Amino acid sequence: MTTMKDIAEKAGVSRSTVSRVINGHDSVKEEKRQRILKIVKELNFKPNKVAQSLVSNQSYLIGVIAPNISNPFYSEIIEALEIEANNKGYNIIVCNSAGDIKKEEDYLDILFGRQVDGIVIIPSKFKLSHYEELKDNDIPVVTLTKDIDKFDSVLISHQKGGALAANHFMEMGHQEFAFIGPHPDLEGKLKGYEKELEKRNISIDEKNFIECNFSGRSASQKVYNAVSKYLNDYGLKATAYFVGNDLGAFGAIHAFYDAGYKIPDDLSIVGFDNTFFASESRPTLSSIAQPIDKMVKVTIDILLKKLKDKGNLNFEHKFLEPELIVRESSYFKIK
Incomplete structure (x- = not known):
């Protein structure tokens, strides 16, 4: 079975560097990070998520609530979220609400049960009062595609x-x-x-x-x-x-x-x-x-930044340019 030591030896780096890359830390230079990730894929390395969770008190899971995955726009966003999250050492759990608030509330309970580290919401509505409880649970939330008051948001104008x-x-x-x-x-x-x-x-x-x-x-x-x-x-x-x-x-x-x-x-x-x-x-x-890829990258960056600094109560509202x-x-x- 492949270990982090095997990856470190093949990449010519320390085990701690491999660990930082796998755990999504941004302290490793991009060229080196990509080289390590390529070797991880080549050797089919599967990190022990249970062990990681016990050490870091994180699940390395991000919940995604989308309104309509049959819409190709939302399915493209979800695919981009999965790629970006994986690059940072996280997996995603996708919940399709079909724009139903009751479903969204039920999915929140499921995501709480899975102890996700953060949630990305692609809202169907402009009022998210049913998400207010997330703030009491210390879970970072970013809304994507709509500008929602009292939440970090990423969208275009x-x-x-x-x-x-x-x-x-x-x-x-x-x-x-x-x-x-x-x-x-x-x-x-x-x-x-x-x-x-x-x-x-x-x-x-x-x-x-x-x-x-x-x-x-x-x-x-x-x-x-x-x-x-x-x-x-x-x-x-x-x-x-x-x-x-x-x-x-x-x-x-x-x-x-x-x-x-x-x-x-x-x-x-x-x-x-x-x-x-x-x-x-x-x-x-x-x-x-x-610009889906850029929007998703900014979204994940904000989410992970809030995860590292949960005392940060300032909300970011990022507007990107349409074309x-x-x-x-x-x-x-x-x-």
């Missing part, structure tokens, strides 16, 4: 994302604009979209607010139904459609196609999240990208 979509549409010559998504728009995507249009004295016709809920596994179908009703009631009243997430955008594209419209010949669509499906769909989908990725669904310029 959704308003900037909305502004990027508006600017792109205007540069392509569009004059009639629409928004597809939940109302009220608590994340700020619509607000950023509208504010940027207002700078050019452009407003969105009330009929072009296509309201639909993105929650649950049937999100794409909900958008399909909402867009189909909109087209049946009003016809194609806009040429530029900004959709609150990629999953919804796919549903919208199918609805427009089934109604006989071509994309991007008749209209343009921009989604949000830049999931891997965006580059695989037909047409490929323009989308506002969230517009232009693809086929919006490249057609209006003449």
Whole structure:
């Protein structure tokens, strides 16, 4: 059976250095850390987590509560969280709440029972009163994708994302604009979209607010139904459609196609999240990208920093920059 001594000898370092790398300490230079991790993988070394827990009083587990793992955006976040946590010597436990607060409360009890060292929450709501008990249990918590009061948070500026979509549409010559998504728009995507249009004295016709809920596994179908009703009631009243997430955008594209419209010949669509499906769909989908890998790295760094310094009561709110990725669904310029 491979031991830390074997790894240390092959890497040409001390056992204590190997131990620091395996336990996720950041005091080892990156080049050396990567070399040790490569050897750990080659030798199929499995650290004794029970022994580690007894020595350090840590479980080396991070709980992750996500609202909808069928959404490719959330599944990509979870995959990135697992990779980053593993690189720091931790494993993750994933809980799919489906946006149900009662489920989230039940999962909290399970995570308490597993004695996780910290929790990453990808919230479905903007109020997390049912997480207040976490503070009494001395468990570090970071919220990812939404800015939540009294919690450390990592996200992008959704308003900037909305502004990027508006600017792109205007540069392509569009004059009639629409928004597809939940109302009220608590994340700020619509607000950023509208504010940027207002700078050019452009407003969105009330009929072009296509309201639909993105929650649950049937999100794409909900958008399909909402867009189909909109087209049946009003016809194609806009040429530029900004959709609150990629999953919804796919549903919208199918609805427009089934109604006989071509994309991007008749209209343009921009989604949000830049999931891997965006580059695989037909047409490929323009989308506002969230830097998932960077967001996840910042999230884990904050979590581990709080774990080392539990007396730190200051909350960090990290806003990263969104980016517009232009693809086929919006490249057609209006003449």
